[in-house]
Amino acid sequence: MSDARLADLSRRLPDLRLLTEPGELEHYGRDWTRRWTPAPLAIALPSSIDEVQAIVCWANERQIAIVPSGGRTGLSGGAVAANGELVLSLERMNRVLDFDAVDRTLTVQPGIILQTVHEAARSHGLIYPVDFAARGSCSIGGNIATNAGGIRVIRYGNTREWIVGLKVVVGNGELLELNRGLIKNSSGYDFRQLMIGSEGTLGIVVEATLKLTDPPPPSQVMLLALPHMDALMQVFALFRARLTLQAFEFFTDHALEHVLAHGAQRAIDGDYPYYVVTEFDAVDERAQDAALAAFEHALEQGWVSDGVIAQSEAQSAALWRLREGITESLASRRPYKNDVSVRISAVPAFLHEMQALLAHEYPQIEVVWFGHIGDGNLHINVLRPDGMSEETFIAQCEHVTRLLAATLQRHGGSISAEHGIGLVKRAYLESTRSAAEIALMQGVRKVFDPNGVLNPGKLFAGG
Numbered sequence: 001m002s003d004a005r006l007a008d009l010s011r012r013l014p015d016l017r018l019l020t021e022p023g024e025l026e027h028y029g030r031d032w033t034r035r036w037t038p039a040p041l042a043i044a045l046p047s048s049i050d051e052v053q054a055i056v057c058w059a060n061e062r063q064i065a066i067v068p069s070g071g072r073t074g075l076s077g078g079a080v081a082a083n084g085e086l087v088l089s090l091e092r093m094n095r096v097l098d099f100d101a102v103d104r105t106l107t108v109q110p111g112i113i114l115q116t117v118h119e120a121a122r123s124h125g126l127i128y129p130v131d132f133a134a135r136g137s138c139s140i141g142g143n144i145a146t147n148a149g150g151i152r153v154i155r156y157g158n159t160r161e162w163i164v165g166l167k168v169v170v171g172n173g174e175l176l177e178l179n180r181g182l183i184k185n186s187s188g189y190d191f192r193q194l195m196i197g198s199e200g201t202l203g204i205v206v207e208a209t210l211k212l213t214d215p216p217p218p219s220q221v222m223l224l225a226l227p228h229m230d231a232l233m234q235v236f237a238l239f240r241a242r243l244t245l246q247a248f249e250f251f252t253d254h255a256l257e258h259v260l261a262h263g264a265q266r267a268i269d270g271d272y273p274y275y276v277v278t279e280f281d282a283v284d285e286r287a288q289d290a291a292l293a294a295f296e297h298a299l300e301q302g303w304v305s306d307g308v309i310a311q312s313e314a315q316s317a318a319l320w321r322l323r324e325g326i327t328e329s330l331a332s333r334r335p336y337k338n339d340v341s342v343r344i345s346a347v348p349a350f351l352h353e354m355q356a357l358l359a360h361e362y363p364q365i366e367v368v369w370f371g372h373i374g375d376g377n378l379h380i381n382v383l384r385p386d387g388m389s390e391e392t393f394i395a396q397c398e399h400v401t402r403l404l405a406a407t408l409q410r411h412g413g414s415i416s417a418e419h420g421i422g423l424v425k426r427a428y429l430e431s432t433r434s435a436a437e438i439a440l441m442q443g444v445r446k447v448f449d450p451n452g453v454l455n456p457g458k459l460f461a462g463g
């Protein structure tokens with residue numbers, strides 16, 4: 001090991017796997033944003049909590065920044081290592097440690113892939129209900145670090161609702177065991193909840209106890225084509241009143257073009273500006289009739305132009321692909337992403353302002369919208385036109401994001417609904433959190449990580 005700091009780490013932890021090859025540094029130093037050039041010092045792949053603690057102690061002594069790393073599917077740069085940091089990848093700590101049938105909990109290591117968690121829960125006749133398209137690659141530790149949301153939030157809430165215990169290594173290397181699976185625990189500050197969504201700036205999750213629940217009843221998936229934007233929330237109000245929703249997602253014709261070009265199957269003929277994929281409980285024929293009646297009512301009102309109901313698992317999957325395949329279909333274009341939210345009641349007014357803003361500010365630029373409209377969460381993907389330099393493009397997107405942040409602020413919304421702040425959104429944090437809140441957040445960070453070794457530069461500009 002030519003670097004004296006790494007040689008010291010290897011001396012302290014002879015069994016620690018350390019990677020320093022250029023290809024490995026590049027692979028582990030970036031996330032799905034692909035905007036920053038990875039430049040980590042090295043990659044550490046600990047296999048135990050003891051090793052994680054020892055690494056954090058070493059980082060304190062040597063003043064080395066650590067970037068905690070899971071599946072690196074993040075879209076905000078939270079797991080990017082572009083400044084000589086040590087990437088602490090939790091991918092080897094990826095096992096299920098325990099299932100408790102009485103508590104209905106699953107205790108896992110942080111590097112476990114979300115889909116493996118789903119399978120483990122299913123094998124016990126239960127579910128872990130947080131779900132989204134990156135399920136096959138993202139890790140539970142990363143989900144916790146960003147309080148991940150996804151396509152079932154409307155029914156089950158965010159990651160935050162499903163974590164009943166956490167073990168974390170905080171900035172001075174100490175191990176905390178938080179909440180220990182308790183359902184009721186009114187004993188002061190809940191550090192577990194503080195850790196959830198802290199983007200690796202307060203502690204490194206080294207173990208998590210997840211609450212499981214009963215599988216939902218049989219469901220149906222419907223795709224709807226809508227004639228105009230206002231219809232989105234009209235259909236949502238109708239469906240929410242009449243059906244028990246598991247998901248209510250939307251996308252535009254632009255998004256559809258991209259997923260179709262990427263291999264998905266068209267399910268509705270004709271051109272419509274907006275589409276909804278919704279899934280709802282369909283326990284029996286009565287529930288299915290109610291869905292049909294809701295659809296017909298929407299047709300009569302002119303809120304829906306066309307629709308299909310999946311008749312098989314395969315068709316359900318094909319309809320879901322139209323929504324879930326969007327990110328992947330755009331990935332090679334490396335879109336600039338906004339991930340915003342407002343209260344459901346504010347969605348109609350916000351959508352109008354946002355549409356006007358984007359049309360005005362991005363006249364020659366393709367903008368793709370989609371997202372969890374039933375949660376008030378919108379994803380905006382902006383595509384760089386051929387011939388425009390990356391620099392000009394990012395500058396333009398940042399200018400528009402500033403305007404968008406001001407619009408959000410007026411509507412009481414958030415600049416990050418579910419992807420986190422990371423590097424991408426730290427300049428806009430003040431649009432969602434007050435100066436007093438940010439000062440307290442920074443104070444909290446100092447308490448948990450006095451030497452600032454945990455993911456510095458993420459969440460807040462300048463450390």
Ligand code: 2HG
Binds near residue numbers: 327372380
């Ligand atoms: C989704 O909802 C993800 O599919 C990704 O949150 C959103 O790519 C995006 O902007």
Ligand code: ZN
Binds near residue numbers: 150372379418
């Ligand atoms: Zn999303």
